[in-house]
Amino acid sequence: xxxxxxxxxxxxxxxxxxxxxxxxxxxxxxxxxxxxxxxxxxxxxxxxxxxxxxxxxxxxxxxxxxxxxxxxxxxxxxxxxxxxxxxxxxxxxxxxxxxxxxxxxxxxxxxxxxxxxxxxxxxxxxxxxxxxxxxxxxxxxxxxxxxxxxxxxxxxxxxxxxxxxx
Amino acid sequence: xxxxxxxxxxxxxxxxxxxxxxxxxxxxxxxxxxxxxxxxxxxxxxxxxxxxxxxxxxxxxxxxxxxxxxxxxxxxxxxxxxxxxxxxxxxxxxxxxxxxxxxxxxxxxxxxxxxxxxxxxxxxxxxxxxxxxxxxxxxxxxxxxxxxxxxxxxxxxxxxxxxxxxxxxxxxxxxxxxxxxxxxxxxxxxxxxxxxxxxxxxxxxxxxxxxxxxxxxxxxxxxxxxxxxxxxxxxxxxxxxxxxxxxxxxxxxxxxxxxxxxxxxxxxxxxxxxxxxxxxxxxxxxxxxxxxxxxxxxxxxxxxxxxxxxxxxxxxxxxxxxxxxxxxxxxxxxxxxxxxxxxxxxxxxxxxxxxxxxxxxxxxxxxxxxxxxxxxxxxxxxxxxxxxxxxxxxxxxxxxxxxxxxxxxxxxxxxxxxxxxxxxxxxxxxxxxxxxxxxxxxxxxxxxxxxxxxxxxxxxxxxxxxxxxxxxxxxxxxxxxxxxxxxxxxxxxxxxxxxxxxxxxxxxxxxxxxxxxxxxxxxxxxxxxxxxxxxxxxxxxxxxxxxxxxxxxxxxxxxxxxxxxxxxxxxxxxxxxxxxxxxxxxxxxxxxxxxxxxxxxxxxxxxxxxxxxxxxxxxxxxxxxxxxxxxxxxxxxxxxxxxxxxxxxxxxxxxxxxxx
Numbered sequence: 001x002x003x004x005x006x007x008x009x010x011x012x013x014x015x016x017x018x019x020x021x022x023x024x025x026x027x028x029x030x031x032x033x034x035x036x037x038x039x040x041x042x043x044x045x046x047x048x049x050x051x052x053x054x055x056x057x058x059x060x061x062x063x064x065x066x067x068x069x070x071x072x073x074x075x076x077x078x079x080x081x082x083x084x085x086x087x088x089x090x091x092x093x094x095x096x097x098x099x100x101x102x103x104x105x106x107x108x109x110x111x112x113x114x115x116x117x118x119x120x121x122x123x124x125x126x127x128x129x130x131x132x133x134x135x136x137x138x139x140x141x142x143x144x145x146x147x148x149x150x151x152x153x154x155x156x157x158x159x160x161x162x163x164x165x166x
Numbered sequence: 167x168x169x170x171x172x173x174x175x176x177x178x179x180x181x182x183x184x185x186x187x188x189x190x191x192x193x194x195x196x197x198x199x200x201x202x203x204x205x206x207x208x209x210x211x212x213x214x215x216x217x218x219x220x221x222x223x224x225x226x227x228x229x230x231x232x233x234x235x236x237x238x239x240x241x242x243x244x245x246x247x248x249x250x251x252x253x254x255x256x257x258x259x260x261x262x263x264x265x266x267x268x269x270x271x272x273x274x275x276x277x278x279x280x281x282x283x284x285x286x287x288x289x290x291x292x293x294x295x296x297x298x299x300x301x302x303x304x305x306x307x308x309x310x311x312x313x314x315x316x317x318x319x320x321x322x323x324x325x326x327x328x329x330x331x332x333x334x335x336x337x338x339x340x341x342x343x344x345x346x347x348x349x350x351x352x353x354x355x356x357x358x359x360x361x362x363x364x365x366x367x368x369x370x371x372x373x374x375x376x377x378x379x380x381x382x383x384x385x386x387x388x389x390x391x392x393x394x395x396x397x398x399x400x401x402x403x404x405x406x407x408x409x410x411x412x413x414x415x416x417x418x419x420x421x422x423x424x425x426x427x428x429x430x431x432x433x434x435x436x437x438x439x440x441x442x443x444x445x446x447x448x449x450x451x452x453x454x455x456x457x458x459x460x461x462x463x464x465x466x467x468x469x470x471x472x473x474x475x476x477x478x479x480x481x482x483x484x485x486x487x488x489x490x491x492x493x494x495x496x497x498x499x500x501x502x503x504x505x506x507x508x509x510x511x512x513x514x515x516x517x518x519x520x521x522x523x524x525x526x527x528x529x530x531x532x533x534x535x536x537x538x539x540x541x542x543x544x545x546x547x548x549x550x551x552x553x554x555x556x557x558x559x560x561x562x563x564x565x566x567x568x569x570x571x572x573x574x575x576x577x578x579x580x581x582x583x584x585x586x587x588x589x590x591x592x593x594x595x596x597x598x599x600x601x602x603x604x605x606x607x608x609x610x611x612x613x614x615x616x617x618x619x620x621x622x623x624x625x626x627x628x629x630x631x632x633x634x635x636x637x638x639x640x641x642x643x644x645x646x647x648x649x650x651x652x653x654x655x656x657x658x659x660x661x662x663x664x665x666x667x668x669x670x671x672x673x674x675x676x677x678x679x680x681x682x683x684x685x686x687x688x689x690x691x692x693x694x695x696x697x698x699x700x701x702x703x704x705x706x707x708x709x710x711x712x713x714x715x716x717x718x719x720x721x722x723x724x725x726x727x728x729x730x731x732x733x734x735x736x737x738x739x740x741x742x743x744x745x746x747x748x749x750x751x752x753x754x755x756x757x758x759x760x761x762x763x764x765x766x767x768x769x770x771x772x773x774x775x776x777x778x779x780x781x782x783x784x785x786x787x788x789x790x791x792x793x794x795x796x797x798x799x800x801x802x803x804x805x806x807x808x809x810x811x812x813x814x815x816x817x818x819x820x821x822x823x824x825x826x
Contacts, residue, residue, distance in 0.1 A: 024401055026767065027689045027777050048550045054408045056552070059401055099552025106547055110537045114530040114559045121522040146583070 024059050029066065031073050040073050043085055047072070048097050056099055169234055172222020173313035176263075179215040179270070180303045182208055186273075186296035190289035202289035209277035209292050212299065213270040220267050223312050224254050233319035236260060236312040242325035242744045244715045252336035253326045258460060258476075259312035261339060265456070266306065268340075268347040269299045272376070276351060283372060290358035291351075298350050301483045309476045325744030328716065334394040341387030342414055346452040348380020349421055353449035356442045357491055360498045365442060370432035373445065375804060377428060381421045382800035388414050389793030397752050402683070402763050402781045404789060407556040412535045413455035416528050420448040423524035426517045434506040434579060436514055439499050440521070446495060450488035451528070457484050458535070512582045516574035523567040530559045568622045568673060571666060572629020576636070590636060594628035605678075609784075612681040619677030626670030630663045661803025665796045672792025678785030679760070689775045699782020701755070701762045702726045703735070708766070708776065716742040718751070721766040721776065725755055737766045760784035 025044075031037040044058035049065040057065040057072075068089065075085040089097055101107045186208035193201025223236070227250050232238040240257040241250055249256075255264040273295040280288050306312070329335075355373045359365040391411070396404040405411065427441045461477030508514040534551045541547055572594060576587045588595075602621035609616075635641065637659070638651040686698050692707040706722040720738040724731060735753030742749065755762040760783050767777030 025687055027687055028770070030687065046552075046554055048552060054406065054552065059403070094548065096548040096550055099550050100554035100558070101549045101551055106541060106545065107537075107549065110533060110551065110555075113533045114526060114563065117526045117529050118522070118563075121526055125518050125522055 024061060024065075025069065026066070029069055029073065031077065036073075036076050039082060040069070040076055043072050043076075043082055044069055046086070046099050047089060048099050050093060050097065168222050168225050169231065169313055169315070172219040172225075173311075175215045175218040175222070176303070176313065177307065179212055179219065179266070180300065180307055182212045182215060183296045183300040183303055186212060187293050187300055191293035194286040194289040194293070197286070199285065202285050205289045205292035206277040208296070209270070209273040212296070213267075213274040216263075216267045216270045219313075220254075220263055223260060223263060224251060227251065227254050230323065231319075232321070232323050233315050233317070234312075235314045235316045238316055238320050238323045240326055241323040242715070243322050244743065245326060245331070246714055248333070248336060249326055249331045252330075255339050255343075256326050256330050256336075259306070259310045261343075262302065262306050262310050262460070263312055264340065265343055265347060266299055266302045268343050269295070269302065269350060272348060272351050273299065276354075276376075280372075287358055287362055290361055291354045294354040294357045294361075295350060298354070298487065301486065305476075305479050305483065309479055322744070325715075325742070327745070328740065328742035328747050328749050329398060331715075331742075332394060332398055334390050335398075338387055338390040338394060341383045341390060343387075345380050345382075345384025345387050345421075346414075346417060346455060348376060348383065349417060349424075349445075349449040349452050351376040351380070352424060352445040353487070353491065356445035357494060359442060360494045363498060363501055365438050365502055367432050367435050370428045370441065374425070374428045374432060377421060377424055377445075377448075378800050378804055381418070381425055382797050382804075384414065384418050384421060385793055385800070386797040388418060389790050389797075393790050396786070397754060398749070401765070401779070402752075402783055404679075404786070407534075407553045409535050410459055412531050413458040416531050416535075417448055417451040417455060419524050419528040419531070420444065420451050423521045423528070424448050426520050426524075430514050430517045434508065434514055436506045436508060437518070437521075439502050442499070442502075443495055444521070444525075446488070446491040450484070450491065451532070453480075453484045453487060454532075457481055506580070508580045509582075511577065511584050513574060513577045513579045515582070516570050516577060519570055520567060520574065523563050527560055527563045530563065531556065534559070565622065568626055568669070571626050571669065572632070575633050575662065575666075576629075591629060591632055594625055594632045597628045598622070598625035609682045616677055616681035619681065620674055623670045623673030623675075623677060626673060627667050628670075630667040630670065634663050657806040658803045661799045661801075661806070664799030664802060666799075668792040668795030668799060670792070671788045671795060675785050675788025675790075675792060678788070679783045682784045684782040686778075686780045688778055689770055690778045691773070691775045696778065696780050698780045699760060699762055699784070700727060701732075701782070703762070703764060703780055705776070705778065706734075707774075708769075713740065715744065716740045716749075719766070721753075721778075723753060723764055725762065735762070735764050737764045739766060756787060758787070761786050 025041070031040060041058060045056050047057045047068060049055045049057045049060035049062055049068075051062050051064050052060045055065075057068045071089065072085055075088050080088065086098070095102055101110060103111055186205060190202050190205035190208070193199070193204070223234075225231075226234045226237050227241055228247070230237065230241060230243045230250070232241075236257065236259050240260070241253045245253065254260045273292060276288070276295065277292060280291070283291070352373050355369065355376075359369055388411075391414070392404045395406070396402065424441065424444045427437050427444055430437045431441045457477070457480045460480055506514075534555050538549050538551055541549060572591055573584070573587055576590060577583070598621040601624040602617035605620040606617040634655075637655055638648050640648055643651070684699050686696050688696060690696065690705040692705055695702050695704045697703075703723045703725050706724055708719050708721045711718055711720055718738045718740040720736050723735045723737070725733050725735055733755055735755060737753035738751045740749045740751060741747070750765055753764040761781075763781040763783055765779045767779065769776050
């Protein structure tokens with residue numbers, strides 16, 4: 001019970017105080033192998049610091065974020081590939097730790113919505129451009145007609161559109 | 167005494183708002199001129215009363231009157247004066263008072279400058295505006311009163327959060343609020359038009375300047391917030407897709423769409439129903455932003471549940487105005503006739519395309535922001551939706567938008583010539599590709615798509631220049647005619663050109679700094695040198711100093727480039743007195759090429775070594791410079807006679823046009 005309260009207090013303290021004094025990755029945490037370190041950085045950027053407000057463990061100064069960074073680097077040193085490292089962390093902290101939510105039944109609407117909205121918008125837009133019950137707009141002038149029209153008007157089409165502005 | 171005076175003025179403002187909501191509205195329905203005419207003095211007295219209340223609160227802050235609970239909770243006697251003043255809106259109660267003050271300011275502006283509006287429309291607009299004001303005034307009086315006293319008064323205040331003690335952040339909220347609240351005018355006009363059942367091109371002409379003003383301030387407000395995050399939060403990021411950022415970004419996106427659709431409505435009488443809907447949605451997103459920020463619902467569901475009163479109240483306001491507005495829209499929209507016809511390839515077509523992508527992007531940000539909350543509420547499952555989601559969905563939506571942008575202003579209304587415009591844009595396209603090749607050669611690293619991003623930004627910028635050159639006939643007419651044309655080009659046109667140019671510049675900044683940032687994280691002892699972005703930074707040591715209300719450890723770095731000493735950067739770590747809280751101050755050397763950005767971490771054990779992070783952020787200034795140019799473009803457009811409120815509509819046409 002005491003531990004619970006203490007842990008809660010620490011979390012509260014970290015959540016209110018520390019996210020702003022961000023130094024994130026410390027020199028002593030970094031892996032000597034530059035390629036491995038680069039992998040660790042890119043994995044860390046996708047993992048949420050669980051006690052912060054919307055920060056990745058790569059950006060956060062909280063001790064918990066540091067622990068997670070060290071775990072990520074340990075797994076990399078142990079020879080895990082990127083997916084295995086992420087799975088390892090997710091197995092312990094759940095999907096909540098992923099800043100990019102996984103694609104599954106719970107997130108189907110989330111991931112599908114931009115495309116569905118776009119398609120719905122295109123469908124609506126077509127209706128706007130050809131309102132029901134009106135005839136198709138007349139066919140555009142071909143190049144020859146256009147040239148003749150411009151000759152008659154004695155000016156270019158940019159000018160024409162500028163005219164309609166003013 | 168002054169505090170009680172302010173309190174009294176606030177309560178009077180509630181009553182004036184109630185009056186302004188009911189009497190002019192009833193007058194407009196009964197065509198009673200006397201009742202309608204009360205709207206104007208009511209709007210102005212509401213502004214005066216709220217200005218008195220606001221000044222009274224500011225007085226309490228400036229004089230450090232800690233008998234006022236709000237001042238005691240948020241100010242401190244040793245705080246520099248500028249932060250005593252900005253402390254007025256640096257807290258919940260004060261910021262809501264600023265919100266209603268700006269609401270009243272816009273209402274009074276419509277009352278004063280809206281002389282060319284039909285009387286019933288004007289009365290209805292001001293009544294709707296007053297209903298919004300009344301809702302927020304009641305919210306303040308009932309849940310967030312800034313004038314409550316403490317007895318006994320504490321000896322000193324608790325202080326303002328130190329990260330908020332910053333010049334850019336001091337003025338970030340007022341700009342943001344002018345933006346949020348400015349959209350209320352578009353909302354009020356939309357509701358009034360629906361009630362009146364009449365909507366035409368003139369409506370769009372009245373609404374556009376207000377929307378443009380709100381958009382300008384929202385643009386600069388968001389940019390200031392981003393700039394602040396960049397230099398203050400200490401890791402060189404400038405946008406985090408944080409719920410609070412998204413809350414301001416959504417009305418900006420929708421407001422940008424609204425500006426463009428209102429243009430179609432004004433010029434072509436098309437998209438009327440859509441524009442009205444967009445006006446309602448844009449302000450609803452502003453209210454949503456207020457709800458997200460003020461209720462704390464997204465930072466923690468628990469903090470919301472502990473003190474639900476405020477959150478529920480704002481949620482009520484949100485539901486009332488959004489729901490009410492949409493319900494009214496649903497019952498009345500079908501009565502409005504759609505206007506001019508046009509083909510997909512036309513200026514209207516590109517503006518529809520613009521709206522399609524901007525609104526989809528807005529909805530994507532909205533869904534991404536609220537999804538974790540809804541999912542947790544429905545299934546109890548906790549997920550995070552972070553920057554990777556937004557980058558993957560928002561980014562692709564912006565690419566076609568930017569590609570189409572230079573085409574829009576060059577296509578003719580109704581029916582455009584895509585091939586012809588492409589031919590005119592050939593220099594812009596070639597220039598953009600050339601720049602992409604140069605970027606590829608210069609950086610020779612980073613993601614392979616980055617040069618295309620640079621090309622996209624350059625295409626938008628060069629497209630704006632091309633448009634100007636075509637309009638003034640640069641190269642195809644004698645120079646005196648070019649000058650004459652450049653002078654005669656309407657200011658709104660210059661505004662558009664500048665704003666579009668700013669967008670391109672911003673894109674280049676975003677791509678440049680995202681793709682090509684260099685970073686060094688290391689332990690440094692005094693005398694050691696780190697090289698980043700072509701600069702050599704030599705660590706000279708750390709010394710402790712005392713500021714007005716903080717202690718700080720200042721590190722000094724001598725910056726050289728090619729052996730030549732350029733400057734000394736002094737990044738520091740501060741510990742504020744009240745409340746005791748650490749902050750990081752970055753050391754930045756800015757240039758057109760990019761920023762050298764140095765922050766200092768903790769000393770390592772007993773050694774003299776410090777953790778140091780040094781970045782080179784290429785082209786990062788272009789992000790905020792782009793936003794500033796967009797702001798200036800909006801301002802220039804506002805000074806156009808045609809848009810200026812109250813100016814005769816046809817004055818420009820009356821001028822004799824020389825024969826060509």
